Amino acid sequence: MKASNKLKQPAAPLILFFLLTGMLTAAWANPTLPSLISDHVVFQQGRKIHVWGAADPGEKIIVSLSQNKAQTLADPGGYWSVDLPPMQAGGPFRLKVTGNTTVVIEDVLIGEVWIASGQSNMTFALADSASAAEDLPRADYNEIRLFTVPKRLTVSPQSDTLPASWSPCTPDAAKEFSAVAYYFARKLHRDLHVPIGIIESAWPGTAIEEWMAPEAVQIDPTIKAMLDEWNSHEGNGFAQGRQPFDLQFDDFELLPSPDGTRTPVVLSTFDDGTARNSLGGYWSYAAKSAPDTAFDLTSPGYLEKGFAAHISGRIDASDDSRLLMRFHQDLSPADLSAYAGVRFWVRGSGSFRFRSLQPTIGDWDDYSVALLHASPKWTPITIWFRDLRQEGWGVTQEFTPESLTGIAIECLPDSGYPLRPATSLYGGMIAPLLRYSFRGVIWYQGEGNALRAREYRSLLPALVQGWRAVSHQPDMPFLIVQLPNHGAVPGQPTESAWAELREAQFLTAKKLDDVGLAVTIDVGDPKDLHPHRKAEIGDRLALWALGTTYHHSLTYSGPLYESMSIAAGTIRVRFSNTGSGLVAKDGDLKGFAIAGKDRKFHWASASIDGNSVVVSSPEIPDPVAVRYAWADSPDCNLFNAEGLPASPFRTDDWPGITE
Numbered sequence: 001m002k003a004s005n006k007l008k009q010p011a012a013p014l015i016l017f018f019l020l021t022g023m024l025t026a027a028w029a030n031p032t033l034p035s036l037i038s039d040h041v042v043f044q045q046g047r048k049i050h051v052w053g054a055a056d057p058g059e060k061i062i063v064s065l066s067q068n069k070a071q072t073l074a075d076p077g078g079y080w081s082v083d084l085p086p087m088q089a090g091g092p093f094r095l096k097v098t099g100n101t102t103v104v105i106e107d108v109l110i111g112e113v114w115i116a117s118g119q120s121n122m123t124f125a126l127a128d129s130a131s132a133a134e135d136l137p138r139a140d141y142n143e144i145r146l147f148t149v150p151k152r153l154t155v156s157p158q159s160d161t162l163p164a165s166w167s168p169c170t171p172d173a174a175k176e177f178s179a180v181a182y183y184f185a186r187k188l189h190r191d192l193h194v195p196i197g198i199i200e201s202a203w204p205g206t207a208i209e210e211w212m213a214p215e216a217v218q219i220d221p222t223i224k225a226m227l228d229e230w231n232s233h234e235g236n237g238f239a240q241g242r243q244p245f246d247l248q249f250d251d252f253e254l255l256p257s258p259d260g261t262r263t264p265v266v267l268s269t270f271d272d273g274t275a276r277n278s279l280g281g282y283w284s285y286a287a288k289s290a291p292d293t294a295f296d297l298t299s300p301g302y303l304e305k306g307f308a309a310h311i312s313g314r315i316d317a318s319d320d321s322r323l324l325m326r327f328h329q330d331l332s333p334a335d336l337s338a339y340a341g342v343r344f345w346v347r348g349s350g351s352f353r354f355r356s357l358q359p360t361i362g363d364w365d366d367y368s369v370a371l372l373h374a375s376p377k378w379t380p381i382t383i384w385f386r387d388l389r390q391e392g393w394g395v396t397q398e399f400t401p402e403s404l405t406g407i408a409i410e411c412l413p414d415s416g417y418p419l420r421p422a423t424s425l426y427g428g429m430i431a432p433l434l435r436y437s438f439r440g441v442i443w444y445q446g447e448g449n450a451l452r453a454r455e456y457r458s459l460l461p462a463l464v465q466g467w468r469a470v471s472h473q474p475d476m477p478f479l480i481v482q483l484p485n486h487g488a489v490p491g492q493p494t495e496s497a498w499a500e501l502r503e504a505q506f507l508t509a510k511k512l513d514d515v516g517l518a519v520t521i522d523v524g525d526p527k528d529l530h531p532h533r534k535a536e537i538g539d540r541l542a543l544w545a546l547g548t549t550y551h552h553s554l555t556y557s558g559p560l561y562e563s564m565s566i567a568a569g570t571i572r573v574r575f576s577n578t579g580s581g582l583v584a585k586d587g588d589l590k591g592f593a594i595a596g597k598d599r600k601f602h603w604a605s606a607s608i609d610g611n612s613v614v615v616s617s618p619e620i621p622d623p624v625a626v627r628y629a630w631a632d633s634p635d636c637n638l639f640n641a642e643g644l645p646a647s648p649f650r651t652d653d654w655p656g657i658t659e
Contacts, residue, residue, distance in 0.1 A: 031055035031080070031099040034159065036436050039106045040166035042145045042197025044113045044437035045089045052081035052159070052435065055099045062098045065108065074099075079159075089194035107168075109143065111195030112188060113438040114545075116181035117211065117430065118445035120204030121481070121530055126182045127175040128362065130532040135183075136171050143194075144169035144185050146177050149201035151318045152428030153420060155214070157470075161432045166197070178202065180481070183538025184442055184545075191546055199438070201429045204364070207448040208459045209422040211430060216466025217422055220458055242292055242314035243413035245350030247374055249323065250301040250308035252277070252344040254336065255382070264343065268325065270297055271306030279334055281326040281406065283309060290319035293411075302345045302378050311411050312348075317418040321411040324357075327404065333359060337402040341384040348374045353410040354383050358400055363530050365394025366408070371416050395528045434470045440477030440549060441467065442541050446501045447483065447529060453500035453658040460508045464515060477549045479516040479541050480505050482647060484524025484531055487632030493593035493601035495657045498632045502648050506560075516544035519558045519647045526633040540644070555579035558644030564626060564651045570616040571626045573651070578611045579640035589613065591629045591636025596620045599654055601627060613638065625652035 033053040043049045043065075051063050055074040062071045063082050070082035091109035096102060116122055126136060146169055150162035167173040174182055178200045185198040203210075209223065217223050251269050256262035268277040275283040275297070285295035293313025301308030315321050327334035346352070355368040367388035372381060385401055449456050460480075468476045482505045483498055490496075502521075509517040518540035523533040547556025559575035559582060566572075571594065575582065584590075594604035594617045604617040604626070615626050629636035629648035638646040 030101050031059065031061055031074070031097055031103060033097060033103060033105070034432065035161045035164045036147065036166075036199075036432065037095070037105060038165045040109075040145050040168055041095075041105060042109045042111050042113050042166070042195050043087070044197075044439055045110045045194065046086050047437040048086055049084040050081065050435060050437055051084065051095070051097070052079070053097065054078045055080055059099045062096075064096045064098075066093045091195065109145065109195035109197070111143070111197060112192060113197040113199070113436075114181075114184070114188075115199045115201060115430075115433055115438055115441045116178050116184070116444075117201045117441060118443050118481075119202060119206045119448055121447070122178050122180055122200070122202040122442075122444040123204055124179050124530055124534060125176045126179040126534075128532065129179040129183075129534040131535050132179075135535070136175055139169055139171045139174040139182065139186075141169040141186070141189060143196065144182075144189050145195065145197045146173055146182075147197065147199045148177065149199065149429050149433070151203055153316055153318045153424045154427040155421065155424055157214075157427045157431035159432060159435070161428065179534035180444055180538045180541070181442065183535045184541045185538075187539050187542035188545065191542070191552070192550065197438075199433060201433060202444075203425060203429070205448060206420070206425060206445070208445055208456065208463055210420050210425040211445070212423055212459070212463045213426055213431075213466030213470055214423045215469060216462040220462050222455070222458055223422075223462055242316045242319075243415060243418060244312075244314045245321075245348070245411055245413045246310075246312040247346065247348040247350045247352060247411050248298065248301070248308040248310050249409060250306075250345045250378075252325075252342060254339040255341040255343055255384075256338065257340050265339070267342070269306060270301060270308060273297060273307055275309075277325060277327065279327045281328045283323060283325050285311065285323050290315050290321035292319070293321050295323065311409075315411075315413065315418065317420045317424075323409040323411065324406060325408075326357075326406040331405055333403040333405050335402045336385075336404055339401070340386070341382060342407065343380060343382045345378050345380055346372075346374050347376060347378045349376070350374055350414050351412045351416055353412070354381075355408040355410060356385075356388060356399075356404055357406040357408060358397070358404055360397050360400060360403070361390075361394065363394035363528070365390045365392070367399050371412070373414060393529055395525075395530075430467065431470070434467060438471075440479065440545070442479045442481070444481040444537075446505060447486075450483075450497045450501045451658060453497055453504050454656065455658075456501055456504035457507055460504060461512055464508065464512055475514045477514050477516065477545065478512075479518060479544050480509060481518050481537055481541065482506065482520055484520040484537075485522070485526060485633040486524050486529055486531070487526060489526055489633045489635060490631045493603065493627065494631055496631045497656075497658050499630045499634075499648055499650075500656045500658050503650065506647055506649065514548070516541075516548060517557070517560075517647065518544060519645050521629055521634065521636060521648055522645045524633070543644075555640065555642040555644065559638060559640055559646035561628075561647065561649035561651075566623060569621050569623065570614050571623050571651070572609070573613045573615060573626055573628075575611055575613070575646065577640065577644075579642040579644070581641045582608045582611065582613065583639050583641050584608065585637040585639045587637070589638060591634050591638065593627045593630065594620050594623045595625045595627075595652070596622050597624055599625075599652075601625075601630075625650065625654075627651070 095105035
């Protein structure tokens with residue numbers, strides 16, 4: 001039996017709860033347009049403007065923009081599309097689509113449109129970037145327009161994204177938008193003096209194969225084998241659809257010590273029918289992030305009395321079902337240093353994870369425990385703070401029980417985290433964009449594939465060619481962020497999966513036309529997978545676009561390895577993109593290693609000679625190979641005079657650790 005839910009929790013959290021859990025309905029006009037074509041949209045200049053949507057079968061559709069007009073009939077399936085003539089940068093204009101009714105899209109601009117895709121470093125918010133304090137208040141550009149594609153899993157290519165809309169760039173709109181994409185758009189706008197539309201379609205923790213077009217997967221036998229493995233995977237929760245769970249939690253207590261000599265302190269019981277806790281804070285649940293789920297207080301709770309927190313529904317890998325307890329109503333930290341852990345009771349079907357919320361952790365690598373499973377009977381769960389661990393992919397921080405803002409209970413099906421198969425992000429997050437006219441793509445991904453870097457040599461070109469084929473743009477600019485420094489700084493030359501991933505990115509840029517490489521080996525953080533210096537990354541992507549796509553006369557890249565030759569116990573390495581000349585930043589050249597036929601590398605002396613670097617070592621009288629910046633976090637300093645770093649490289653092709 002469920003409670004009437006007249007909760008007595010604080011007013012603001014209660015309002016938030018109902019706003020997030022309420023069902024919203026919308027009256028759709030006829031005809032309809034995709035989310036991409038909405039108020040404040042930017043259309044690509046100099047290209048046919050493709051407009052599409054749905055209507056009644058056979059309905060006459062007239063589309064007009066400025067002085068241009070086109071008409072068509074909706075096909076038997078209710079689909080229609082038209083192409084308007086190319087336009088030059090400008091606006092604002094009004095787009096009118098007339099059928100049985102008229103839909104008007106206001107504040108339309110014509111300019112340059114780019115897609116920004118990848119994983120967590122592409123979703124990294126502007127508000128968290130190193131220069132946010134200065135840049136965010138100034139992020140007020142009416143002619144820069146932002147569009148964020150909602151997360152969606154589907155192996156069937158869609159004609160539309162989930163509901164979303166364009167927004168003019170303001171500090172409020174930009175703060176949660178991709179920092180890299182914002183800085184890229186800002187520099188293009190400043191240098192091109194035209195409107196810029198930037199579409200963020202990214203998802204943290206994803207692998208490249210999830211973003212690939214099905215057509216590209218089928219062409220490459222190796223990649224096809226990966227997809228076939230996914231399709232046959234018995235534990236593939238995605239293939240089984242959204243998975244159910246039904247969990248109840250009750251009687252949360254703080255445990256003073258593991259020896260049991262002191263009495264536990266009640267933290268939250270729900271027995272009074274409220275979502276408050278004893279520290280003055282409250283529980284909340286954001287159903288918006290898991291729309292097929294619900295939270296309520298159900299009766300009876302543990303020991304057949306009072307109430308229990310009840311979360312149930314169905315989720316897939318796009319959902320995030322978390323029950324949050326904030327210790328204080330104002331979200332300030334609580335000092336729990338006098339306590340050793342938390343105990344609570346749980347029953348139901350499904351699994352869950354306990355996570356502490358610590359202000360010093362901003363990259364989602366919370367102190368947590370492994371996945372736990374519920375049973376039909378009420379079962380006690382004891383979480384000792386000493387057993388909490390970070391997963392290790394974020395910044396390592398000390399656990400601070402004296403400064404915690406709350407706890408989170410992450411709710412999952414009994415099978416645990418649902419899987420995402422190859423192509424599953426492409427269908428709902430990329431395919432709808434490829435029918436839209438745009439200039440190119442910026443791509444920041446690879447961390448999720450670093451341990452399979454050798455495969456990335458095939459996967460990245462296949463992704464680029466797949467997107468180009470579907471969008472009918474064989475020369476579509478595709479600009480790659482080469483992974484920055486992260487991880488251990490080596491004392492001696494070593495093998496590195498991250499170096500091999502960077503090499504795969506470099507080789508893709510060498511192999512395919514109109515593919516660029518923003519080298520970022522100097523702006524990462526050995527201890528942080530999510531470096532905060534995003535302005536340099538966005539600017540370097542924009543430099544490559546300005547120098548190639550837009551044909552501006554400027555140095556747009558750092559030195560790139562071209563060739564090598566051996567003479568008199570030295571190896572001469574030649575570079576392209578040397579700009580006004582090679583330089584060693586902050587002292588003598590470092591980061592070079594050299595090897596003989598035994599394939600054992602030693603640190604080498606290196607000196608600049610014109611557009612070349614001459615490398616040698618007294619330990620290697622007959623060298624055969626050179627490597628530069630070949631490590632997770634290399635100590636390296638080769639730049640051109642314009643301040644752009646050289647890309648890591650190796651001259652050998654010996655098997656690596658991801659072979």
